[in-house]
Amino acid sequence: MKLARYLLAAAVATASLAATADAQTRKVKIATEGAYAPWNFTNSQGKLEGFELDLGAELCKRAKFDCEFLAQDWDGIIPSLTAKKYDAIMAGMNITPKRMETLAFTQPYAGGPHGFMTLKSSPLAKLPTGNYNLSKDLASAEKAIDGLKDQFKGKVIGVQGSTTNSAFAEKYFKGVAEIREYKTTEQHDLDLAAGRIDAAVMAHTAATATIDGPNGKEMMIAGPAFRGGILGLGVAVGLRKDDADLKKAFDDAITAAIADGTIKTLTIKWFKIDLTPQS
Amino acid sequence: MPTGAKSYFELMQWGPNGWLDEMVFATGLTLIVALTGFLLGLVFGGIAAAGRMSGHRLLERVSITYTTILRGVPDLLVIYLFYFGGSAIVTAIGNKLGYDGFIGVPGFVAGTLAIGLVSGAYQSEVIRGSFLAMPSGEIEAARAFGMSGLTLVRRIVGPQVLRYAVPGLGNIWQLVLKEAALVAVVGLAVHWAGIKIGDVVLIHETRFSDLLRQAHVAAGSTRQPFPFYITCAAFYLALTTLSTWLFRRAEAWARRGMRGS
Numbered sequence: 001m002k003l004a005r006y007l008l009a010a011a012v013a014t015a016s017l018a019a020t021a022d023a024q025t026r027k028v029k030i031a032t033e034g035a036y037a038p039w040n041f042t043n044s045q046g047k048l049e050g051f052e053l054d055l056g057a058e059l060c061k062r063a064k065f066d067c068e069f070l071a072q073d074w075d076g077i078i079p080s081l082t083a084k085k086y087d088a089i090m091a092g093m094n095i096t097p098k099r100m101e102t103l104a105f106t107q108p109y110a111g112g113p114h115g116f117m118t119l120k121s122s123p124l125a126k127l128p129t130g131n132y133n134l135s136k137d138l139a140s141a142e143k144a145i146d147g148l149k150d151q152f153k154g155k156v157i158g159v160q161g162s163t164t165n166s167a168f169a170e171k172y173f174k175g176v177a178e179i180r181e182y183k184t185t186e187q188h189d190l191d192l193a194a195g196r197i198d199a200a201v202m203a204h205t206a207a208t209a210t211i212d213g214p215n216g217k218e219m220m221i222a223g224p225a226f227r228g229g230i231l232g233l234g235v236a237v238g239l240r241k242d243d244a245d246l247k248k249a250f251d252d253a254i255t256a257a258i259a260d261g262t263i264k265t266l267t268i269k270w271f272k273i274d275l276t277p278q279s
Numbered sequence: 280m281p282t283g284a285k286s287y288f289e290l291m292q293w294g295p296n297g298w299l300d301e302m303v304f305a306t307g308l309t310l311i312v313a314l315t316g317f318l319l320g321l322v323f324g325g326i327a328a329a330g331r332m333s334g335h336r337l338l339e340r341v342s343i344t345y346t347t348i349l350r351g352v353p354d355l356l357v358i359y360l361f362y363f364g365g366s367a368i369v370t371a372i373g374n375k376l377g378y379d380g381f382i383g384v385p386g387f388v389a390g391t392l393a394i395g396l397v398s399g400a401y402q403s404e405v406i407r408g409s410f411l412a413m414p415s416g417e418i419e420a421a422r423a424f425g426m427s428g429l430t431l432v433r434r435i436v437g438p439q440v441l442r443y444a445v446p447g448l449g450n451i452w453q454l455v456l457k458e459a460a461l462v463a464v465v466g467l468a469v470h471w472a473g474i475k476i477g478d479v480v481l482i483h484e485t486r487f488s489d490l491l492r493q494a495h496v497a498a499g500s501t502r503q504p505f506p507f508y509i510t511c512a513a514f515y516l517a518l519t520t521l522s523t524w525l526f527r528r529a530e531a532w533a534r535r536g537m538r539g540s
Contacts, residue, residue, distance in 0.1 A: 033499070034496055034499075034500070035495055035496040035497075035498070035499030035500055036499055037499060037500050037501070037502055041496075041499060041500035042486070042496045042497070042500045043500065044292075044295065044296055044297055044298050044301070044497075045295045045483065045484070045485055046301060046470075046484075046485035046486030046487060047486070070468075071468055071486075071488070071496070073463045073464050073492055073495075075463075075464050076359075076362075076463075076464035076465065079359065079363050080363075083362075083363040083366055083367065084366075084370075085366070085383060186498075186504055209502060210502070213502040213503070214502070214503055
């Protein structure tokens with residue numbers, strides 16, 4: 001009988017996924033990964049939580065949408081959207097040129113700095129700090145990067161493959177340091193702890209989460225913070241290209257949420273730093 | 280956001296504060312997906328093997344094409360084709376019939392059908408091999424007794440083919456069990472309202488996926504990967520160990536009348 005109950009539950013769950021309704025308020029199904037704390041994750045009661053869940057609710061209230069968040073494995077998230085299983089993606093997804101070939105993006109709703117994470121005991125821990133925007137002032141950012149190259153000579157840098165971070169490392173540190181690609185950030189964190197790499201190029205939010213985590217005691221963020229340019233335009237809502245109405249509604253809602261400080265409040269709540277996108 | 284590390288036993292509590300219940304339910308879901316896929320595969324495999332040995336030119340060709348393609352492409356690709364392609368086809372048909380809108384193929388159906396088709400291709404080869412291993416005199420003797428058609432299959436061919444097939448099928452079952460993790464890409468998740476008797480909550484309301492994705496979700500959500508991946512591995516091992524034992528018993532039972540067993 002237990003089997004039957006499981007099957008029934010599975011059928012109900014999938015049936016509700018397939019159901020469509022056209023009420024006067026538009027129903028919007030938002031896909032998220034549910035495994036990327038603190039952006040979006042699942043608590044031990046199976047409920048979705050995180051920055052994007054809070055923000056999504058805010059945006060939908062403003063746009064007068066009836067929204068539903070659904071967890072979806074990262075690997076299938078873009079094809080599921082184009083196959084119309086979902087209407088939007090809010091899953092810590094950065095705007096990149098590659099993704100823009102298949103998706104439309106709203107304006108970014110969060111954009112944090114990127115930089116280096118290293119061990120406290122490493123010589124790289126004493127890199128000069130700073131704050132650079134590759135979109136606004138590329139010249140001074142590149143000058144700062146050139147200044148770092150001496151310290152990185154012969155070192156090994158870990159990055160997550162196919163990300164803005166790996167593009168940044170390839171562009172500026174190829175030939176200076178050895179660049180090693182990993183499938184997930186967790187993996188380069190473990191190799192940093194094991195001493196196989198000297199530093200990881202990653203989003204500061206991800207670095208902070210690692211440092212606050214159980215294995216992060218020996219780690220720290222070092223060197224300057226970079227944003228913009230090759231590091232991407234920030235995290236945004238991913239949409240189908242032909243869904244112009246949805247893009248306009250989300251864009252307006254994000255503009256309003258930036259203007260009244262909602263995004264600042266929510267990012268401080270979840271990340272302890274302000275990640276309001278800087279245009 | 281969970282702050283600080285929790286101990287293994289804190290993480291693996293049963294109930295709303297821990298993940299053990301989700302992990303156990305996820306193991307159940309994996310088992311159901313695998314079992315459904317495997318049984319569907321037995322049906323597809325049986326049909327394909329019958330077609331291959333039917334002596335009919337066209338049926339033979341169809342069956343060879345099926346086993347060649349489905350054993351030759353990655354399983355994940357088959358799942359993608361069914362889930363995304365299937366929805367596109369069903370929607371196109373729906374639109375032709377006057378319904379405008381999207382019609383989804385449920386993830387459970389697409390996932391188990393894909394696993395069934397892939398494992399069926401392998402199973403058909405095992406079944407064919409078992410059929411060939413059966414002495415042809417058995418069929419001749421049965422025919423001499425006047426058996427034909429379904430009676431022949433039910434009484435003589437079926438039991439003997441299964442006897443030879445059990446070890447090979449056991450092997451495929453282990454593969455299917457692990458393949459079930461691939462259905463995570465179709466977003467298969469179960470929302471369970473739980474079980475209550477009066478005010479006493481026996482099992483609280485929760486949501487879970489298949490075992491591997493559940494471990495990934497819990498790892499990413501708590502930022503403590505090892506406890507979940509180790510538990511996940513242990514649960515998979517428990518499933519495979521149990522099924523190895525069951526298949527061994529089935530094998531002993533199937534061979535009970537044979538010499539040297």
